[in-house]
Amino acid sequence: MFDKILYPTDFSDVAIKALPYVEQLRYAGSSEVIILHVIDRRSLDLLCYDPGNYRTVESNLKGLALENSGFLKKHIEEHGLHAKVLIKTGNPASRILKVVQEEQISVIVMGSHGKTNLAEMLIGSVSERVVRSASCPVLVVKR
Numbered sequence: 001m002f003d004k005i006l007y008p009t010d011f012s013d014v015a016i017k018a019l020p021y022v023e024q025l026r027y028a029g030s031s032e033v034i035i036l037h038v039i040d041r042r043s044l045d046l047l048c049y050d051p052g053n054y055r056t057v058e059s060n061l062k063g064l065a066l067e068n069s070g071f072l073k074k075h076i077e078e079h080g081l082h083a084k085v086l087i088k089t090g091n092p093a094s095r096i097l098k099v100v101q102e103e104q105i106s107v108i109v110m111g112s113h114g115k116t117n118l119a120e121m122l123i124g125s126v127s128e129r130v131v132r133s134a135s136c137p138v139l140v141v142k143r
Contacts, residue, residue, distance in 0.1 A: 110130065
């Protein structure tokens with residue numbers, strides 16, 4: 001039923017809290033997990049006051065994301081699931097929805113809030129947009 005899981009993460013506490021739900025879905029027939037981290041283009045633009053520095057900052061953020069994702073990948077594989085890591089740049093909700101289509105995702109498991117709680121209150125959360133627009137079931141784990 002849930003062959004392929006998408007686990008979008010910003011490495012926040014709430015995202016990590018969703019990890020046991022990902023692991024439990026193997027009992028529902030899941031075999032593969034796509035770990036997705038999206039570098040928010042808006043945050044990247046704020047960090048790069050010097051346009052010449054943009055690629056360097058983006059590369060550093062990708063390196064950190066790959067390192068953190070590597071720990072998650074190892075953990076998931078220790079629980080009997082195959083895992084694949086994707087690091088993307090852009091609008092988090094849009095990228096999540098695009099990966100759902102590209103990877104033929106069966107279910108999304110994600111935290112309810114990320115690291116940018118203030119922005120989420122003002123402009124709407126990533127999880128809310130994903131729930132409203134996803135073409136597959138979405139499991140949202142609360143704090």
